[in-house]
Amino acid sequence: MSSAFDFEPKPRRASVAVDVGGVIVGGAAPVVVQSMTNTDTADVDATVAQVAALHKAGSELVRITVDRDESAAAVPKIRERLLQLGLDVPLVGDFHYIGHKLLADHPACAEALAKYRINPGNVGFKDKKDKQFAEIIEMAIRYDKPVRIGVNWGSLDQELLTRLMDENQAAGSPLTAQEVTRETIVQSALLSAELAEELGLARNRIILSAKVSGVQDLIAVYAMLAARSDHALHLGLTEAGMGTKGIVASSASLGILMQQGIGDTIRISLTPEPGGDRTREVQVAQELLQVMGFRQFIPVVAACPGCGRTTSTVFQELAQKIQEDIRASMPIWREKYPGVEALKVAVMGCIVNGPGESKHADIGISLPGTGEMPAAPVFIDGQKAMTLRGPKIAEEFQLLVADYIEKRFGRGQAAAE
């Protein structure tokens, strides 16, 4: 039966799959999570440590800045050190202005990278632009690497913008300046992709992105790009910002696009607090994909927000502890308990929604709210299994979760089934 409202996610837009060092972006592959370091790439120790942290957190590709000779010279050492640590994570080189020269002067860097990111807005200027762009594309062909043509409106091709503005004016200005800017961003990506293909780079070696910092602009630009191209698309809201603002803006824009079937890989560009944890951007990307139902990375903990019925901190502490334990345990659980990502745990604050929500989870607990008997019913697979009492409810529930995981996802159990 058709409905006036279509709530379901649209099927993924058909795109050409690109192999990035063994990770497939586009086609029928799941949406890939990627991230970027903020270390000086020339500092091999710091960059290896951060790439390792990002990859262990779940980043399937990691981009690093390649801005000068010292950084380019460090890239093969970084790759080697990561391999020694058993981390075969594809590295993406982020090039601006002198990428053509760095790739030519540092063949080991060109070889070690799994993908080159080119910015058409600063690959070269005036008569050097096409020449330097062609030199990078020739390197990509020689080393058999894919490229991302990454337009960013902070460094938009000014010659193209001026030309489209002039044409719009000559036509009586049918488009607003904002619309012409959006069109310029899209054209910059498409024209560069066309040029790369004319130079001999295969279509399945090209990924496109068109990043802006405004949510509505981003949605509009990617919708235009998706309608006019079948290249794999890298989504990201550039300069998303710090803290909750960055998370909300990125999630709103990327969520809407992915619901429309647009996007083959995502990066959440959060500005970390000084000294903050860079892996937060990976966590947000994974959680966005998971809450939208596109991928599963980590067991979900459903917790109510708490209210006037939860006057003690036991409820918040247990919800936080369970969440932290799960995140910390995942690197081991992934190996030990195949399928554990699908687990749903509920930690609820009182009888109002506690038993109901807990029954929907695989294992859930309804803690006693203010005025309730100091007892916490535990539900396993939708059935009330027991009631916990006393001062050690939190610890006992954690043991029950561990026991449930072992029984349901342990290899012995899988073999017995």
Ligand code: SF4
């Ligand atoms: S389940 Fe209970 S404690 Fe949690 S928000 Fe609802 S009423 Fe408040």
